[in-house]
Amino acid sequence: MGTNPEQSFFPGHHWLYFSVYLFAFLVGLPLNLMALVIFVGKLRHRPVAVDVLLLNLTISDLILLLFLPFRMVEAANGMRWPLPFFLCPFSGFLFFTTIYLTSLFLAAVSIERFLSVAYPVWYKTRPRPGQAVLVSGACWLLAAGHCSVVYVIELSEGSSHSPNTNGTCYLEFQEYQLAILLPVRLEMAVVLFGMPLLITSYCYSQLVWILSKGASHHRRKRVAGLVAATLLNFLVCFGPYNVSHVVGYVRGESPSWRGYVLLLSTLNSCIDPFVYYFSSSGFQADFQGLLRRLAGVWSSYRRERSVELKGKEGVKRGEHSLRELPS
Template sequence: IPDGTVFTGSHWLFFSVYLLVFLVGLPLNVMALVIFVGKLRHRAVAVDVLLLNLTLSDLLLLLFLPFRMVEAASGMRWPLPFILCPLSGFLFFTTIYLTSLFLAAVSIERFLSVAYPLWYKTRPRLGQAGLASGICWLLASANCSVVYVTEYWGNSTYSQGTNGTCYLEFREDQLAILLPVRLEMGVALFGVPLLITSYCYSRLVWILGQGASRRRRRRVMGLLAATLINFVICFGPYNVSHLVGYIRGESPTWRSYVLLLSTLNSCVDPLVFYFSSSKFQAEFQKLLGRLSGGCVPWTQEVSLELKVRNMGEEQTPDCPS
Protein backbone atom coordinates (compact mmCIF):
# COMPACT_ATOMS: atom_id res chain seq x y z
CA ILE A 1 0.00 0.00 0.00
CA PRO A 2 1.78 3.16 -1.10
CA ASP A 3 1.97 5.75 1.62
CA GLY A 4 2.35 9.26 0.23
CA THR A 5 3.26 8.16 -3.31
CA VAL A 6 6.12 10.04 -4.94
CA PHE A 7 5.52 10.56 -8.63
CA THR A 8 8.15 9.51 -11.15
CA GLY A 9 10.97 12.02 -11.51
CA SER A 10 9.87 14.16 -8.57
CA HIS A 11 12.57 12.72 -6.33
CA TRP A 12 14.86 15.48 -7.61
CA LEU A 13 12.40 18.00 -6.20
CA PHE A 14 12.86 16.36 -2.80
CA PHE A 15 16.62 16.36 -3.17
CA SER A 16 16.66 20.04 -4.17
CA VAL A 17 14.50 21.13 -1.24
CA TYR A 18 16.51 19.07 1.25
CA LEU A 19 19.76 20.51 -0.09
CA LEU A 20 18.44 24.09 0.04
CA VAL A 21 17.20 23.65 3.61
CA PHE A 22 20.53 22.14 4.64
CA LEU A 23 22.63 24.90 3.07
CA VAL A 24 20.48 27.73 4.43
CA GLY A 25 19.32 26.31 7.75
CA LEU A 26 22.59 24.86 9.04
CA PRO A 27 24.68 28.07 9.18
CA LEU A 28 21.76 30.12 10.53
CA ASN A 29 21.05 27.65 13.33
CA VAL A 30 24.73 27.27 14.19
CA MET A 31 24.93 31.05 14.57
CA ALA A 32 21.81 30.99 16.73
CA LEU A 33 23.34 28.24 18.87
CA VAL A 34 26.47 30.32 19.47
CA ILE A 35 24.36 33.33 20.49
CA PHE A 36 22.08 31.42 22.86
CA VAL A 37 24.98 29.63 24.53
CA GLY A 38 26.58 33.03 25.09
CA LYS A 39 23.34 34.41 26.53
CA LEU A 40 22.98 31.48 28.90
CA ARG A 41 26.47 32.17 30.24
CA HIS A 42 25.45 35.69 31.19
CA ARG A 43 21.98 36.92 32.08
CA ALA A 44 19.65 34.27 30.73
CA VAL A 45 15.86 34.14 30.96
CA ALA A 46 13.42 31.30 30.45
CA VAL A 47 12.73 32.06 26.80
CA ASP A 48 16.46 31.67 26.03
CA VAL A 49 16.35 28.10 27.33
CA LEU A 50 13.31 27.32 25.14
CA LEU A 51 14.86 28.88 22.04
CA LEU A 52 18.12 27.03 22.66
CA ASN A 53 16.24 23.74 22.70
CA LEU A 54 14.41 24.73 19.53
CA THR A 55 17.79 25.43 17.92
CA LEU A 56 19.11 22.03 19.00
CA SER A 57 16.01 20.39 17.54
CA ASP A 58 16.56 22.13 14.20
CA LEU A 59 20.22 21.16 14.16
CA LEU A 60 19.30 17.54 14.85
CA LEU A 61 16.99 17.56 11.83
CA LEU A 62 19.62 19.23 9.65
CA LEU A 63 22.38 16.81 10.65
CA PHE A 64 20.26 13.83 9.62
CA LEU A 65 18.87 15.51 6.49
CA PRO A 66 21.73 14.09 4.35
CA PHE A 67 20.14 10.67 4.87
CA ARG A 68 17.03 12.03 3.18
CA MET A 69 19.15 13.49 0.40
CA VAL A 70 20.72 10.10 -0.29
CA GLU A 71 17.25 8.54 -0.36
CA ALA A 72 15.95 11.18 -2.79
CA ALA A 73 19.01 10.90 -5.04
CA SER A 74 18.39 7.13 -5.17
CA GLY A 75 14.87 7.59 -6.54
CA MET A 76 13.19 7.42 -3.09
CA ARG A 77 14.76 4.03 -2.46
CA TRP A 78 16.74 3.38 0.73
CA PRO A 79 20.34 2.43 -0.17
CA LEU A 80 21.72 2.80 3.35
CA PRO A 81 21.72 0.09 6.07
CA PHE A 82 18.11 -0.52 7.03
CA ILE A 83 18.79 0.13 10.74
CA LEU A 84 19.26 3.81 9.84
CA CYS A 85 15.79 3.98 8.28
CA PRO A 86 13.67 4.06 11.47
CA LEU A 87 16.31 6.20 13.21
CA SER A 88 16.20 8.90 10.54
CA GLY A 89 12.40 8.77 10.43
CA PHE A 90 12.11 8.96 14.20
CA LEU A 91 14.39 12.03 14.39
CA PHE A 92 12.75 13.62 11.36
CA PHE A 93 9.22 13.48 12.76
CA THR A 94 10.27 14.19 16.35
CA THR A 95 11.93 17.47 15.40
CA ILE A 96 8.84 18.55 13.45
CA TYR A 97 6.61 18.26 16.51
CA LEU A 98 9.25 19.63 18.83
CA THR A 99 9.06 22.86 16.85
CA SER A 100 5.31 23.26 17.38
CA LEU A 101 5.65 22.50 21.11
CA PHE A 102 8.51 24.94 21.62
CA LEU A 103 6.78 27.66 19.60
CA ALA A 104 3.79 27.32 21.92
CA ALA A 105 6.05 27.54 24.96
CA VAL A 106 7.77 30.63 23.54
CA SER A 107 4.40 32.28 22.92
CA ILE A 108 3.51 31.76 26.59
CA GLU A 109 6.81 33.34 27.66
CA ARG A 110 6.34 36.31 25.34
CA PHE A 111 2.81 36.84 26.64
CA LEU A 112 3.96 36.72 30.27
CA SER A 113 6.81 39.16 29.57
CA VAL A 114 4.35 41.74 28.23
CA ALA A 115 1.31 41.09 30.41
CA TYR A 116 3.32 40.91 33.66
CA PRO A 117 6.62 42.71 32.93
CA LEU A 118 7.69 43.43 36.53
CA TRP A 119 6.98 39.90 37.69
CA TYR A 120 8.70 38.43 34.61
CA LYS A 121 11.91 40.46 34.98
CA THR A 122 12.42 39.43 38.59
CA ARG A 123 11.91 35.70 37.93
CA PRO A 124 14.19 34.15 35.30
CA ARG A 125 12.64 30.70 36.02
CA LEU A 126 15.40 28.81 34.23
CA GLY A 127 14.59 25.60 36.09
CA GLN A 128 10.96 25.71 34.99
CA ALA A 129 12.00 26.36 31.40
CA GLY A 130 14.37 23.40 31.57
CA LEU A 131 11.58 21.19 32.90
CA ALA A 132 9.19 22.37 30.19
CA SER A 133 11.84 21.63 27.56
CA GLY A 134 12.31 18.13 28.91
CA ILE A 135 8.55 17.53 28.76
CA CYS A 136 8.46 18.73 25.15
CA TRP A 137 11.25 16.34 24.16
CA LEU A 138 9.52 13.48 25.98
CA LEU A 139 6.11 14.11 24.41
CA ALA A 140 7.45 14.39 20.88
CA SER A 141 9.82 11.42 21.07
CA ALA A 142 7.26 9.17 22.80
CA ASN A 143 4.64 9.82 20.13
CA CYS A 144 7.06 9.53 17.22
CA SER A 145 8.37 6.20 18.49
CA VAL A 146 5.48 4.82 16.41
CA VAL A 147 8.06 4.83 13.60
CA TYR A 148 9.88 1.95 15.31
CA VAL A 149 6.64 0.20 16.17
CA THR A 150 5.47 0.36 12.57
CA GLU A 151 8.77 -0.63 10.96
CA TYR A 152 9.26 -3.66 13.20
CA TRP A 153 5.62 -4.70 13.52
CA GLY A 154 5.14 -8.31 12.52
CA ASN A 155 7.24 -9.06 9.46
CA SER A 156 7.59 -5.41 8.44
CA THR A 157 11.39 -5.48 8.50
CA TYR A 158 11.36 -8.12 5.82
CA SER A 159 8.75 -6.39 3.67
CA GLN A 160 10.31 -2.95 3.94
CA GLY A 161 13.81 -4.25 3.40
CA THR A 162 12.94 -6.26 0.28
CA ASN A 163 10.97 -3.51 -1.51
CA GLY A 164 13.81 -1.06 -0.87
CA THR A 165 11.75 1.79 0.57
CA CYS A 166 11.90 3.46 3.97
CA TYR A 167 8.65 4.29 5.74
CA LEU A 168 6.74 4.65 2.46
CA GLU A 169 4.74 1.44 2.11
CA PHE A 170 2.67 -0.33 4.76
CA ARG A 171 0.37 -3.29 5.12
CA GLU A 172 -3.21 -2.99 6.35
CA ASP A 173 -2.33 -4.16 9.87
CA GLN A 174 0.44 -1.53 10.06
CA LEU A 175 -1.90 1.25 8.92
CA ALA A 176 -4.39 0.15 11.59
CA ILE A 177 -1.80 1.23 14.17
CA LEU A 178 -0.25 4.13 12.30
CA LEU A 179 -3.28 6.14 11.20
CA PRO A 180 -4.86 6.61 14.68
CA VAL A 181 -1.48 7.57 16.15
CA ARG A 182 -0.95 10.11 13.40
CA LEU A 183 -4.35 11.64 14.14
CA GLU A 184 -3.54 11.80 17.85
CA MET A 185 -0.24 13.52 17.11
CA GLY A 186 -1.97 16.00 14.83
CA VAL A 187 -4.40 16.94 17.59
CA ALA A 188 -2.11 16.84 20.65
CA LEU A 189 1.19 17.99 19.16
CA PHE A 190 -0.10 20.41 16.53
CA GLY A 191 -3.70 21.43 17.24
CA VAL A 192 -3.27 22.15 20.95
CA PRO A 193 0.00 24.12 20.50
CA LEU A 194 -1.65 26.09 17.69
CA LEU A 195 -4.57 27.05 19.95
CA ILE A 196 -2.22 28.06 22.77
CA THR A 197 -0.04 30.09 20.43
CA SER A 198 -3.04 31.80 18.80
CA TYR A 199 -4.45 32.82 22.17
CA CYS A 200 -1.14 34.11 23.53
CA TYR A 201 -0.25 36.17 20.48
CA SER A 202 -3.76 37.57 20.04
CA ARG A 203 -3.64 38.76 23.64
CA LEU A 204 -0.10 40.03 23.12
CA VAL A 205 -1.08 42.09 20.06
CA TRP A 206 -4.07 43.52 21.93
CA ILE A 207 -1.93 44.54 24.93
CA LEU A 208 0.77 46.13 22.78
CA GLY A 209 -1.88 47.99 20.83
CA GLN A 210 -2.73 49.90 24.00
CA GLY A 211 0.41 52.01 23.90
CA ALA A 212 3.62 50.07 23.26
CA SER A 213 6.36 51.64 21.20
CA ARG A 214 6.37 51.21 17.45
CA ARG A 215 9.71 49.41 17.66
CA ARG A 216 8.34 46.80 20.04
CA ARG A 217 5.14 46.32 18.07
CA ARG A 218 7.12 45.79 14.89
CA ARG A 219 9.31 43.16 16.55
CA VAL A 220 6.29 41.29 17.92
CA MET A 221 4.58 41.37 14.53
CA GLY A 222 7.70 39.85 12.99
CA LEU A 223 7.71 37.13 15.64
CA LEU A 224 4.01 36.49 15.02
CA ALA A 225 4.49 36.29 11.25
CA ALA A 226 7.38 33.80 11.52
CA THR A 227 5.38 31.66 13.95
CA LEU A 228 2.30 31.64 11.71
CA ILE A 229 4.40 30.64 8.70
CA ASN A 230 5.60 27.65 10.68
CA PHE A 231 2.16 26.56 11.81
CA VAL A 232 0.09 27.38 8.72
CA ILE A 233 2.48 26.69 5.84
CA CYS A 234 5.10 24.29 7.18
CA PHE A 235 3.00 22.11 9.51
CA GLY A 236 -0.66 22.76 8.63
CA PRO A 237 -0.97 20.74 5.39
CA TYR A 238 1.02 17.84 6.83
CA ASN A 239 -1.26 17.54 9.86
CA VAL A 240 -4.35 17.89 7.68
CA SER A 241 -3.11 14.78 5.85
CA HIS A 242 -3.40 12.90 9.16
CA LEU A 243 -7.10 13.70 9.37
CA VAL A 244 -7.72 12.88 5.72
CA GLY A 245 -5.78 9.63 6.02
CA TYR A 246 -7.70 8.56 9.13
CA ILE A 247 -11.06 9.23 7.47
CA ARG A 248 -10.12 7.46 4.24
CA GLY A 249 -8.23 4.64 5.91
CA GLU A 250 -5.14 5.30 3.81
CA SER A 251 -2.55 8.00 3.37
CA PRO A 252 -3.34 10.56 0.66
CA THR A 253 -1.02 10.55 -2.34
CA TRP A 254 0.04 14.14 -1.64
CA ARG A 255 1.28 13.44 1.90
CA SER A 256 4.94 13.18 0.92
CA TYR A 257 4.84 16.60 -0.70
CA VAL A 258 3.30 18.41 2.26
CA LEU A 259 5.78 16.60 4.49
CA LEU A 260 8.43 18.25 2.36
CA LEU A 261 7.06 21.63 3.48
CA SER A 262 7.71 20.66 7.09
CA THR A 263 11.46 20.63 6.54
CA LEU A 264 11.34 24.34 5.69
CA ASN A 265 10.74 25.17 9.36
CA SER A 266 14.50 24.88 9.96
CA CYS A 267 14.90 27.96 7.77
CA VAL A 268 11.92 29.79 9.29
CA ASP A 269 12.87 29.24 12.94
CA PRO A 270 15.87 31.61 12.72
CA LEU A 271 13.31 34.35 12.00
CA VAL A 272 11.64 33.46 15.29
CA PHE A 273 15.01 33.77 17.00
CA TYR A 274 15.74 37.08 15.29
CA PHE A 275 12.48 38.69 16.36
CA SER A 276 12.56 37.13 19.83
CA SER A 277 14.54 40.04 21.30
CA SER A 278 16.43 43.15 20.28
CA LYS A 279 19.53 41.79 22.03
CA PHE A 280 19.50 38.70 19.81
CA GLN A 281 19.29 40.95 16.75
CA ALA A 282 22.31 42.93 17.88
CA GLU A 283 24.33 39.81 18.76
CA PHE A 284 23.38 38.22 15.44
CA GLN A 285 24.63 41.23 13.50
CA LYS A 286 27.88 41.37 15.46
CA LEU A 287 28.51 37.68 14.82
CA LEU A 288 27.61 38.04 11.15
CA GLY A 289 29.98 40.98 10.88
CA ARG A 290 32.85 39.00 12.40
CA LEU A 291 32.23 36.00 10.15
CA SER A 292 32.01 38.13 7.02
CA GLY A 293 35.17 40.00 7.95
CA GLY A 294 33.35 43.25 7.43
CA CYS A 295 30.60 45.21 9.04
CA VAL A 296 26.87 44.73 9.21
CA PRO A 297 24.84 47.87 9.93
CA TRP A 298 23.10 47.98 13.29
CA THR A 299 19.34 47.78 13.22
CA GLN A 300 17.41 50.46 15.03
CA GLU A 301 15.98 47.74 17.24
CA VAL A 302 18.77 47.39 19.76
CA SER A 303 18.37 46.83 23.42
CA LEU A 304 18.59 49.66 25.95
CA GLU A 305 21.73 48.05 27.32
CA LEU A 306 23.49 48.26 23.96
CA LYS A 307 22.24 51.80 23.39
CA VAL A 308 23.76 52.93 26.66
CA ARG A 309 27.01 51.11 25.96
CA ASN A 310 27.37 52.76 22.57
CA MET A 311 25.94 56.15 23.56
CA GLY A 312 27.64 58.95 21.72
CA GLU A 313 29.27 56.69 19.13
CA GLU A 314 28.02 57.84 15.74
CA GLN A 315 30.48 55.56 13.97
CA THR A 316 33.53 53.43 14.57
CA PRO A 317 36.84 53.49 12.69
CA ASP A 318 36.13 50.07 11.14
CA CYS A 319 32.46 50.48 10.38
CA PRO A 320 31.52 53.82 8.94
CA SER A 321 27.85 54.54 9.19
Protein backbone atom coordinates in the same frame (compact mmCIF):
# COMPACT_ATOMS: atom_id res chain seq x y z
CA MET B 1 -4.83 0.06 1.97
CA GLY B 2 -1.16 0.97 1.64
CA THR B 3 0.42 3.67 -0.40
CA ASN B 4 2.51 2.89 -3.44
CA PRO B 5 5.35 5.40 -3.65
CA GLU B 6 5.31 5.25 -7.44
CA GLN B 7 1.69 6.47 -7.37
CA SER B 8 2.29 9.05 -4.66
CA PHE B 9 4.65 11.29 -6.60
CA PHE B 10 5.03 12.57 -10.14
CA PRO B 11 7.85 11.16 -12.32
CA GLY B 12 11.17 12.54 -11.16
CA HIS B 13 9.72 13.29 -7.73
CA HIS B 14 12.90 12.20 -5.99
CA TRP B 15 14.80 15.19 -7.40
CA LEU B 16 12.17 17.50 -5.92
CA TYR B 17 12.82 15.88 -2.56
CA PHE B 18 16.56 16.14 -3.02
CA SER B 19 16.31 19.82 -3.98
CA VAL B 20 14.15 20.78 -0.99
CA TYR B 21 16.36 18.85 1.43
CA LEU B 22 19.49 20.43 -0.02
CA PHE B 23 17.98 23.92 0.16
CA ALA B 24 16.93 23.43 3.79
CA PHE B 25 20.38 22.09 4.66
CA LEU B 26 22.34 24.89 2.99
CA VAL B 27 20.13 27.69 4.34
CA GLY B 28 19.10 26.32 7.71
CA LEU B 29 22.43 24.93 8.94
CA PRO B 30 24.46 28.17 9.01
CA LEU B 31 21.55 30.18 10.43
CA ASN B 32 20.92 27.70 13.24
CA LEU B 33 24.64 27.37 14.01
CA MET B 34 24.77 31.15 14.44
CA ALA B 35 21.69 30.99 16.67
CA LEU B 36 23.33 28.24 18.74
CA VAL B 37 26.41 30.41 19.34
CA ILE B 38 24.22 33.35 20.38
CA PHE B 39 21.99 31.40 22.77
CA VAL B 40 24.91 29.61 24.42
CA GLY B 41 26.52 33.00 24.99
CA LYS B 42 23.30 34.50 26.38
CA LEU B 43 22.75 31.60 28.76
CA ARG B 44 26.29 31.88 30.08
CA HIS B 45 25.75 35.50 31.08
CA ARG B 46 22.12 35.56 32.27
CA PRO B 47 20.00 32.45 31.75
CA VAL B 48 16.31 33.18 31.25
CA ALA B 49 13.44 30.86 30.44
CA VAL B 50 12.78 31.96 26.85
CA ASP B 51 16.44 31.51 25.88
CA VAL B 52 16.43 27.98 27.29
CA LEU B 53 13.39 27.16 25.15
CA LEU B 54 14.88 28.75 22.04
CA LEU B 55 18.16 26.91 22.59
CA ASN B 56 16.28 23.60 22.68
CA LEU B 57 14.44 24.57 19.52
CA THR B 58 17.77 25.38 17.86
CA ILE B 59 19.23 22.01 18.89
CA SER B 60 16.12 20.28 17.53
CA ASP B 61 16.52 22.05 14.19
CA LEU B 62 20.21 21.17 14.03
CA ILE B 63 19.44 17.49 14.62
CA LEU B 64 16.94 17.61 11.76
CA LEU B 65 19.45 19.32 9.48
CA LEU B 66 22.34 17.01 10.35
CA PHE B 67 20.23 13.98 9.42
CA LEU B 68 18.90 15.49 6.18
CA PRO B 69 21.88 14.03 4.24
CA PHE B 70 20.39 10.58 4.90
CA ARG B 71 17.20 11.79 3.25
CA MET B 72 19.19 13.26 0.37
CA VAL B 73 20.87 9.92 -0.26
CA GLU B 74 17.45 8.24 -0.25
CA ALA B 75 16.03 10.82 -2.68
CA ALA B 76 19.03 10.58 -5.00
CA ASN B 77 18.52 6.81 -5.05
CA GLY B 78 14.94 7.11 -6.35
CA MET B 79 13.32 6.97 -2.88
CA ARG B 80 14.88 3.56 -2.23
CA TRP B 81 16.83 3.16 1.00
CA PRO B 82 20.46 2.30 0.12
CA LEU B 83 21.91 2.70 3.62
CA PRO B 84 22.02 0.10 6.43
CA PHE B 85 18.45 -0.62 7.42
CA PHE B 86 18.87 0.27 11.11
CA LEU B 87 19.38 3.87 10.01
CA CYS B 88 15.92 3.93 8.43
CA PRO B 89 13.78 3.92 11.62
CA PHE B 90 16.42 5.94 13.48
CA SER B 91 16.52 8.75 10.92
CA GLY B 92 12.71 8.66 10.58
CA PHE B 93 12.27 8.83 14.35
CA LEU B 94 14.55 11.88 14.62
CA PHE B 95 13.04 13.50 11.53
CA PHE B 96 9.45 13.42 12.79
CA THR B 97 10.37 14.09 16.43
CA THR B 98 12.19 17.31 15.57
CA ILE B 99 9.33 18.46 13.35
CA TYR B 100 6.81 18.17 16.18
CA LEU B 101 9.24 19.60 18.72
CA THR B 102 9.07 22.85 16.78
CA SER B 103 5.33 23.28 17.32
CA LEU B 104 5.67 22.47 21.05
CA PHE B 105 8.55 24.88 21.62
CA LEU B 106 6.88 27.63 19.59
CA ALA B 107 3.84 27.31 21.85
CA ALA B 108 6.05 27.47 24.95
CA VAL B 109 7.84 30.55 23.60
CA SER B 110 4.49 32.24 22.90
CA ILE B 111 3.53 31.75 26.55
CA GLU B 112 6.82 33.31 27.66
CA ARG B 113 6.38 36.28 25.32
CA PHE B 114 2.83 36.82 26.56
CA LEU B 115 3.92 36.71 30.22
CA SER B 116 6.77 39.16 29.54
CA VAL B 117 4.30 41.75 28.23
CA ALA B 118 1.25 41.05 30.41
CA TYR B 119 3.26 40.84 33.66
CA PRO B 120 6.54 42.67 32.91
CA VAL B 121 7.63 43.39 36.53
CA TRP B 122 6.99 39.81 37.68
CA TYR B 123 8.65 38.40 34.55
CA LYS B 124 11.86 40.41 34.84
CA THR B 125 12.42 39.39 38.47
CA ARG B 126 11.88 35.68 37.77
CA PRO B 127 14.08 34.32 34.94
CA ARG B 128 12.95 30.71 35.79
CA PRO B 129 15.54 28.79 33.70
CA GLY B 130 15.02 25.69 35.82
CA GLN B 131 11.32 25.55 34.96
CA ALA B 132 12.16 26.05 31.29
CA VAL B 133 14.51 23.06 31.46
CA LEU B 134 11.67 20.91 32.85
CA VAL B 135 9.26 22.17 30.16
CA SER B 136 11.87 21.42 27.49
CA GLY B 137 12.36 17.90 28.82
CA ALA B 138 8.60 17.35 28.78
CA CYS B 139 8.43 18.54 25.15
CA TRP B 140 11.21 16.16 24.10
CA LEU B 141 9.52 13.23 25.86
CA LEU B 142 6.09 14.05 24.44
CA ALA B 143 7.30 14.33 20.85
CA ALA B 144 9.67 11.35 21.07
CA GLY B 145 7.01 9.18 22.70
CA HIS B 146 4.54 9.78 19.87
CA CYS B 147 7.11 9.46 17.10
CA SER B 148 8.41 6.16 18.46
CA VAL B 149 5.55 4.72 16.37
CA VAL B 150 8.13 4.75 13.55
CA TYR B 151 9.96 1.90 15.30
CA VAL B 152 6.68 0.08 15.99
CA ILE B 153 5.76 0.16 12.30
CA GLU B 154 9.19 -0.45 10.79
CA LEU B 155 10.07 -3.34 13.08
CA SER B 156 6.64 -4.95 13.28
CA GLU B 157 6.37 -8.60 12.31
CA GLY B 158 5.89 -9.04 8.59
CA SER B 159 6.83 -5.42 7.92
CA SER B 160 6.97 -4.56 4.23
CA HIS B 161 9.94 -2.29 4.91
CA SER B 162 12.54 -5.00 5.20
CA PRO B 163 15.55 -4.24 3.03
CA ASN B 164 15.14 -7.69 1.55
CA THR B 165 11.76 -6.84 0.01
CA ASN B 166 10.94 -3.49 -1.59
CA GLY B 167 13.80 -1.49 -0.08
CA THR B 168 11.74 1.61 0.80
CA CYS B 169 11.87 3.42 4.13
CA TYR B 170 8.56 4.38 5.77
CA LEU B 171 6.75 4.84 2.46
CA GLU B 172 4.55 1.77 2.03
CA PHE B 173 2.25 0.32 4.67
CA GLN B 174 0.12 -2.78 4.97
CA GLU B 175 -3.42 -2.67 6.35
CA TYR B 176 -2.51 -3.92 9.80
CA GLN B 177 0.20 -1.26 10.03
CA LEU B 178 -2.20 1.50 9.00
CA ALA B 179 -4.62 0.28 11.68
CA ILE B 180 -1.95 1.32 14.21
CA LEU B 181 -0.47 4.27 12.38
CA LEU B 182 -3.55 6.26 11.33
CA PRO B 183 -5.03 6.74 14.85
CA VAL B 184 -1.60 7.71 16.18
CA ARG B 185 -1.22 10.27 13.39
CA LEU B 186 -4.63 11.71 14.24
CA GLU B 187 -3.65 12.04 17.90
CA MET B 188 -0.38 13.73 16.86
CA ALA B 189 -2.31 16.19 14.73
CA VAL B 190 -4.51 17.09 17.71
CA VAL B 191 -1.99 16.97 20.59
CA LEU B 192 1.25 18.02 18.91
CA PHE B 193 -0.17 20.49 16.39
CA GLY B 194 -3.74 21.55 17.17
CA MET B 195 -3.26 22.31 20.85
CA PRO B 196 0.04 24.21 20.37
CA LEU B 197 -1.58 26.19 17.56
CA LEU B 198 -4.51 27.20 19.80
CA ILE B 199 -2.19 28.17 22.65
CA THR B 200 0.08 30.16 20.34
CA SER B 201 -2.84 31.92 18.65
CA TYR B 202 -4.34 32.93 21.99
CA CYS B 203 -1.05 34.17 23.46
CA TYR B 204 -0.06 36.21 20.43
CA SER B 205 -3.53 37.68 19.94
CA GLN B 206 -3.41 38.88 23.55
CA LEU B 207 0.14 40.10 23.03
CA VAL B 208 -0.80 42.16 19.98
CA TRP B 209 -3.86 43.56 21.77
CA ILE B 210 -1.80 44.68 24.78
CA LEU B 211 0.94 46.25 22.67
CA SER B 212 -1.59 48.09 20.50
CA LYS B 213 -2.42 50.27 23.49
CA GLY B 214 0.85 52.13 23.69
CA ALA B 215 3.97 50.22 22.72
CA SER B 216 6.61 51.86 20.56
CA HIS B 217 6.51 51.47 16.80
CA HIS B 218 9.77 49.49 16.86
CA ARG B 219 8.43 47.01 19.40
CA ARG B 220 5.13 46.56 17.56
CA LYS B 221 7.07 45.96 14.36
CA ARG B 222 9.29 43.36 16.04
CA VAL B 223 6.28 41.55 17.55
CA ALA B 224 4.53 41.60 14.16
CA GLY B 225 7.57 39.87 12.66
CA LEU B 226 7.57 37.30 15.48
CA VAL B 227 3.86 36.53 15.01
CA ALA B 228 4.20 36.34 11.22
CA ALA B 229 7.18 33.94 11.35
CA THR B 230 5.46 31.76 13.95
CA LEU B 231 2.14 31.55 12.10
CA LEU B 232 4.01 30.88 8.84
CA ASN B 233 5.58 27.89 10.54
CA PHE B 234 2.27 26.60 11.87
CA LEU B 235 -0.01 27.26 8.92
CA VAL B 236 2.32 26.70 5.95
CA CYS B 237 4.98 24.28 7.21
CA PHE B 238 2.90 22.14 9.59
CA GLY B 239 -0.74 22.79 8.72
CA PRO B 240 -1.04 20.84 5.43
CA TYR B 241 0.96 17.91 6.82
CA ASN B 242 -1.30 17.56 9.86
CA VAL B 243 -4.39 17.95 7.69
CA SER B 244 -3.12 14.86 5.83
CA HIS B 245 -3.30 12.97 9.15
CA VAL B 246 -6.98 13.84 9.51
CA VAL B 247 -7.74 12.99 5.88
CA GLY B 248 -5.82 9.73 6.16
CA TYR B 249 -7.75 8.70 9.25
CA VAL B 250 -11.11 9.45 7.59
CA ARG B 251 -10.20 7.67 4.34
CA GLY B 252 -8.36 4.78 5.97
CA GLU B 253 -5.22 5.28 3.87
CA SER B 254 -2.34 7.68 3.47
CA PRO B 255 -3.26 10.50 1.03
CA SER B 256 -1.24 10.46 -2.18
CA TRP B 257 -0.19 14.09 -1.59
CA ARG B 258 1.14 13.49 1.92
CA GLY B 259 4.74 13.33 0.73
CA TYR B 260 4.54 16.77 -0.84
CA VAL B 261 3.29 18.53 2.28
CA LEU B 262 5.88 16.71 4.37
CA LEU B 263 8.47 18.65 2.39
CA LEU B 264 6.95 21.89 3.69
CA SER B 265 7.57 20.68 7.25
CA THR B 266 11.26 20.33 6.44
CA LEU B 267 11.46 24.04 5.66
CA ASN B 268 10.61 25.02 9.24
CA SER B 269 14.32 24.83 10.07
CA CYS B 270 14.84 27.80 7.73
CA ILE B 271 11.99 29.84 9.25
CA ASP B 272 12.80 29.26 12.95
CA PRO B 273 15.84 31.60 12.83
CA PHE B 274 13.43 34.42 11.95
CA VAL B 275 11.44 33.54 15.09
CA TYR B 276 14.68 33.89 17.06
CA TYR B 277 15.50 37.18 15.35
CA PHE B 278 12.16 38.77 16.21
CA SER B 279 11.95 37.18 19.66
CA SER B 280 14.00 39.93 21.33
CA SER B 281 15.97 43.04 20.54
CA GLY B 282 18.92 41.46 22.37
CA PHE B 283 19.06 38.60 19.88
CA GLN B 284 18.88 41.05 16.98
CA ALA B 285 21.86 42.96 18.37
CA ASP B 286 23.83 39.75 19.00
CA PHE B 287 23.00 38.42 15.54
CA GLN B 288 24.07 41.64 13.82
CA GLY B 289 27.25 41.74 15.91
CA LEU B 290 28.08 38.15 14.97
CA LEU B 291 27.51 38.96 11.30
CA ARG B 292 29.88 41.91 11.57
CA ARG B 293 32.54 39.75 13.21
CA LEU B 294 32.18 37.09 10.53
CA ALA B 295 32.35 39.76 7.84
CA GLY B 296 35.51 41.14 9.48
CA VAL B 297 37.12 37.70 9.57
CA TRP B 298 36.22 37.16 5.90
CA SER B 299 37.62 40.58 4.92
CA SER B 300 40.86 39.87 6.80
CA TYR B 301 41.16 36.49 5.09
CA ARG B 302 40.61 38.07 1.66
CA ARG B 303 43.24 40.76 2.36
CA GLU B 304 45.75 38.15 3.47
CA ARG B 305 45.06 36.07 0.38
CA SER B 306 45.38 39.16 -1.81
CA VAL B 307 48.76 40.06 -0.26
CA GLU B 308 49.90 36.46 -0.59
CA LEU B 309 48.89 36.28 -4.26
CA LYS B 310 50.55 39.62 -5.00
CA GLY B 311 53.71 38.38 -3.33
CA LYS B 312 53.69 35.24 -5.44
CA GLU B 313 53.11 37.27 -8.60
CA GLY B 314 56.03 39.54 -7.67
CA VAL B 315 58.30 36.56 -7.17
CA LYS B 316 57.23 35.12 -10.53
CA ARG B 317 57.88 38.45 -12.27
CA GLY B 318 61.30 38.64 -10.64
CA GLU B 319 62.17 35.14 -11.76
CA HIS B 320 60.97 35.95 -15.26
CA SER B 321 63.12 39.10 -15.35
CA LEU B 322 66.18 37.16 -14.22
CA ARG B 323 65.69 34.63 -16.99
CA GLU B 324 65.56 37.47 -19.55
CA LEU B 325 68.91 38.98 -18.45
CA PRO B 326 71.82 38.30 -20.88
CA SER B 327 74.21 35.63 -19.70
